[in-house]
Amino acid sequence: MAKYGGGCLCGAVRYRTDAAPINERVCHCRLCQKALGAAFNARVLFRIDEVTIDGPVATVNSSPDLKRGFCPGCGTTLFSRRDSTG
Numbered sequence: 722m723a724k725y726g727g728g729c730l731c732g733a734v735r736y737r738t739d740a741a742p743i744n745e746r747v748c749h750c751r752l753c754q755k756a757l758g759a760a761f762n763a764r765v766l767f768r769i770d771e772v773t774i775d776g777p778v779a780t781v782n783s784s785p786d787l788k789r790g791f792c793p794g795c796g797t798t799l800f801s802r803r804d805s806t807g
C-alpha cells in the first residue's frame with residue numbers, strides 16, 4: 722500500500738507515492754484560498770516523477786508558472802505544480 726495516496730470525489734482520478742515528502746506547508750495566500758474555497762491549503766510537496774497519477778486531470782494556471790490540477794468530472798482540486806522548477 723502506498724505511503725501517501727488519495728483521489729477525487731467521483732473516484733476518476735487517483736494518486737499515490739511511496740516517497741517521503743520534500744516538505745509540508747500550510748499556505749494562506751489568496752490564490753490558494755480561492756482555488757480551494759477554504760481558509761488555507763495544507764499540502765505536502767513531492768518530486769513529480771515520484772508520484773503516480775491515474776485518470777484524467779485538467780489543469781488551470783492560477784499564476785503564470787503555477788498549474789493547479791483538478792478532476793474534470795467532479796471538480797475536486799487535487800494538486801498544483803510549478804512549471805519553472807519542474
Ligand SMILES: [Zn+2]
Pocket residue numbers: 729730731732733734792793794795796797
Ligand atoms: Zn472526480
Ligand SMILES: [Zn+2]
Pocket residue numbers: 748749750751752753754762
Ligand atoms: Zn498559496
